[in-house]
Amino acid sequence: METTAYKTEMEFFVDMQRCIGCKACEMACAECETNGHESMIHVNYVERAVTIQTTVQVCMHCDDPVCAKVCPADAIAKDDFGVVHSANNARCIGCSNCVMACPFGVPKKEEKYDMMMKCNMCYDRTSAGKKPMCATVCPSQALFYGTREEISRMRPNSTPVNKFIFGEQEVTTKVNIMMPKGSTHLKVH
Amino acid sequence: MQHSLNKKAAVIALIATVICVVVSFYGSRKLQNFDPALIAYLFGTLFALFGGIYRYCVWLQRPPTWMYFKRTWQLAFTGKIFAHIYSLIADAVKNLLFQSFIYPRSKKRWIAHFMLASGCLAAFAITIPLTLGWINFTLDPASALDPGTTKLYAANFFGFKVMNFKLGSVMAFLIFHALTWCSWFVIAGAVVFLVRRLTNAGLIATQTFEGDLLPLILLIIISVTGLGLNFSYAFMKGIAYDFMSVTHAIAVILFLVWIPFGKFFHIIQRPAQIGAHIYRREGEKKGMAVCPYTGDKFTTQMHVDDLKTVTKQLGFDFTLEDGTSHLDYSPEGKRSLLAKAHLKARQEGGNLFG
Numbered sequence: 131m132e133t134t135a136y137k138t139e140m141e142f143f144v145d146m147q148r149c150i151g152c153k154a155c156e157m158a159c160a161e162c163e164t165n166g167h168e169s170m171i172h173v174n175y176v177e178r179a180v181t182i183q184t185t186v187q188v189c190m191h192c193d194d195p196v197c198a199k200v201c202p203a204d205a206i207a208k209d210d211f212g213v214v215h216s217a218n219n220a221r222c223i224g225c226s227n228c229v230m231a232c233p234f235g236v237p238k239k240e241e242k243y244d245m246m247m248k249c250n251m252c253y254d255r256t257s258a259g260k261k262p263m264c265a266t267v268c269p270s271q272a273l274f275y276g277t278r279e280e281i282s283r284m285r286p287n288s289t290p291v292n293k294f295i296f297g298e299q300e301v302t303t304k305v306n307i308m309m310p311k312g313s314t315h316l317k318v319h
Numbered sequence: 320m321q322h323s324l325n326k327k328a329a330v331i332a333l334i335a336t337v338i339c340v341v342v343s344f345y346g347s348r349k350l351q352n353f354d355p356a357l358i359a360y361l362f363g364t365l366f367a368l369f370g371g372i373y374r375y376c377v378w379l380q381r382p383p384t385w386m387y388f389k390r391t392w393q394l395a396f397t398g399k400i401f402a403h404i405y406s407l408i409a410d411a412v413k414n415l416l417f418q419s420f421i422y423p424r425s426k427k428r429w430i431a432h433f434m435l436a437s438g439c440l441a442a443f444a445i446t447i448p449l450t451l452g453w454i455n456f457t458l459d460p461a462s463a464l465d466p467g468t469t470k471l472y473a474a475n476f477f478g479f480k481v482m483n484f485k486l487g488s489v490m491a492f493l494i495f496h497a498l499t500w501c502s503w504f505v506i507a508g509a510v511v512f513l514v515r516r517l518t519n520a521g522l523i524a525t526q527t528f529e530g531d532l533l534p535l536i537l538l539i540i541i542s543v544t545g546l547g548l549n550f551s552y553a554f555m556k557g558i559a560y561d562f563m564s565v566t567h568a569i570a571v572i573l574f575l576v577w578i579p580f581g582k583f584f585h586i587i588q589r590p591a592q593i594g595a596h597i598y599r600r601e602g603e604k605k606g607m608a609v610c611p612y613t614g615d616k617f618t619t620q621m622h623v624d625d626l627k628t629v630t631k632q633l634g635f636d637f638t639l640e641d642g643t644s645h646l647d648y649s650p651e652g653k654r655s656l657l658a659k660a661h662l663k664a665r666q667e668g669g670n671l672f673g
Contacts, residue, residue, distance in 0.1 A: 235650030310668025
């Protein structure tokens, strides 16, 4: 983490409506060296009986990460690039505080290891100037990693949003979600 | 980041250090059994004690840590206390002594960690009481004066004789070389981890030199120079003994001073895992939380309720308009709600794609 080729102009953009549920990202995620070959991305069907809607969820890398704040073992840290890293495995006590407190439902408790694991934006790749595995393989570009200029050229009728409302709580993130043009936030509740 | 002294933690750490000094003064029979050659190690040990307790107390004051600490002891002393004590001991043997939670991560990592941890813990158990003068060895006066008999050696704890053993016996060999066995264990474990850290791409990307590599290098230096001391007087007629002893002392003191602040703090932190196990087990008996979206049980209700308190203490408020909380939803429920909110926003925008 000391010397990196992390490209600060590159950003992550997610558009759930483009997700076709192919799960290529799940397979690719398991190739990430920092995950110990466990897939960290979540692809779920939502109300399968009435809709083909799927959700694709990477870690949103919150500006003020709740997961890190509620960790009783100081195992989760955010770096200078804003990447919120997976639990330090020497410290994580497997309490699941982060799993239950994350407003996006991202961290996973790996029961067999008695520890939490989560997406760290493929830090082995992004720190070397490459794209995260999931964004590399996504066939519909529901997951896109690139510059603001690229995304605005590709999606002229959308606006990247990184502000989310959960009741009384406003959460801002490093990862963006693509919303109708002119949107400023996504109100979940 | 600005750091200021945490007075409560400093007072507790100071009291504990003073108690240790007093116990060591009288335990070494007013320094009679204290080995002055270990004076530098003594100050290193006292600093590690002060720093370790200070950091532990600061750590405990964080809202989530305090919640787990408080709940663990509340739950351990509620209901079937003996059953709790039994499960605490069983869990400690399984997860602290044998670190069995590492085994599913990798068999090789578990073996290496077990060797590293058992070597370190045994070395602590030997060297700390020796440094503080709690343990000393004496030659039995009766056998010492009789040239025809085998010399008897006595091991004393706080000045009280604990056991006798014959010089030159197998027992004497094992006891006098106890730190040698520890060193071999530590070297074997540390080398496996060092090789892993130098070759695993994921670790290379996320590790730091001072946080991950230096602790291993330090342990190897301590163990190799420790072995070198023994090797020097046993096979080299004392050649390079001074060099070995100075290098060993510097490495050990650095290690001691670093315990409270670096990677080694996880040794002190790890018992919290047992608290998390009790919390889960006892919480299940009290009742599970059901996600309003998925309709499935996902964690204990106590966990959800405590998290609502802790997040508020930390400055987050996930309360919803109807008085419920976003934290009442399971991770899967939260992801689905986000996706549905996104779908709704897109539908209202008049175009699913853009």
